[in-house]
Amino acid sequence: MARSRTCAPDSAARVGATPAQGLVVLVLLAGLALAFSRWPAAAARVGILSVALGFLACGVWRVLLVLCSGHRPPSPPRPRRWPRYTILAALHDEVAVVPQLVARLAAIDYPRDRLEGWLVLEADDLPTIQAVRDSRLPPWLGLILVPPGRPRTKPRAFNHALARVTGELLTVYDAEDAPDPAQLREAAARFAADGRGRLACLQAPLRIRSRGDRPGFLERQFAAEYAALFEVVLPALTRLGLPFPLGGTSNHFRTDVLRAVGGWDAWNVTEDADLGFRLWRRGWRLGVLSRPTWETPPATLE
Structure with missing residues (x-):
């Protein structure tokens, strides 16, 4: 079967070293x-x-x-017009989290007439599909089924959904995410305030939500690592004008730019990091947000 890679082969991730x-x-x-x-x-x-x-x-x-x-840009002014925004969330064998995800997406604070959302599922993931259909989805949230094909990866599913996206801006979430309800408004305002028009992607900080009053060792390690990366390293690289690897969730894109660079590399296991460098390589800038997305880390090694 031929690889239906969306991004151009010369910009996709390479395997192995070159002869030089x-x-x-x-x-x-x-x-x-x-x-x-x-x-x-x-x-x-x-x-x-x-x-x-x-x-x-x-x-x-x-x-x-x-x-x-330590230097953070001031909060951008409210844009004159709220752009149409698309939310993509890919699920696979995640029946248990469907109600939680739907509730968290429904709580997002953005004009409903400017909002579009898609839950992206593999066509043969029947239990999760049924769980979504049994849920009370908000009117702006729908379901996209990805036909059988290879590779069965999240970036391939997102590329399939990208063909149906109508939003000027687009963000992606994981099934377990709890995004700040005002995150989309901040991202839209920052894109609108970009006078040079070269801002292509904004990364929201990922933060760890503890399971209880006394977090365990793994939770503390996750929290420390996330804080170092999303609260220190990425803001600093943004200020220096350098590229950085995007996180696997809470990336906010200009949809036209995302399509221009070919979307995600479906054959890359770190498609998020790859996409951040491909955008910078094409002359686009990356930025960060202040409104976080909360995640729950594994509590044990099992």
Whole structure:
């Protein structure tokens, strides 16, 4: 079966090294082998010094990110017109979370006549399809069935749904997400305030919602990692004008730009990170939001 990849092959993720990269690696390995065979003591000193300088550079970079993350742009003004907004949420074998997801999406604070939403399911996921049909969906929220095909991935499902999207702006959520009800309004305002018209995507911060008063070890680790990435690293990279890997959820796009770059790479297991760099490679900017999406981490290793 031929791969029905939407994004252009020259911009999709590559597997393996190019011949030039392989040659560089071979030359470096040969040089190291020669140095350690001819001048072992000097080579060892240079190696230790290089590792120390590498750790120092990493430390300086982290300090720079912390300093840059302290500056946050002011809240944008309300746009003159609320653009049409599309929400996509892909589910697979997730019957139990359907009522929760529908309730959280229904709580989103955005003009209902400017809102469109789709729950995207595989056509053979009959239990989840039935659970969605048994739910009381808001009028703006519908169901899209993805026909059989390969690969069976979330980006392929989103690409299938992208053909039916009518919103000027688009965001994606996971089944377990609890987005801040005002997140769409903030994103729409930030896109409208982009005077240069080069802002293509906004990443909302992901935050951990504890299961109880005394979070466990895994919950604390997830919370620390998410805080470091979404509250420090990504805002700093935004201020520096650098690309960053998007999270797997709560990405807000200009739909026309998303289509122009070919959507998601259905054959990429980190399609979100790949898309962030492909947008930047095409000359688009990435940004961050302040309104979070809450997630519940696993409580155990099982």
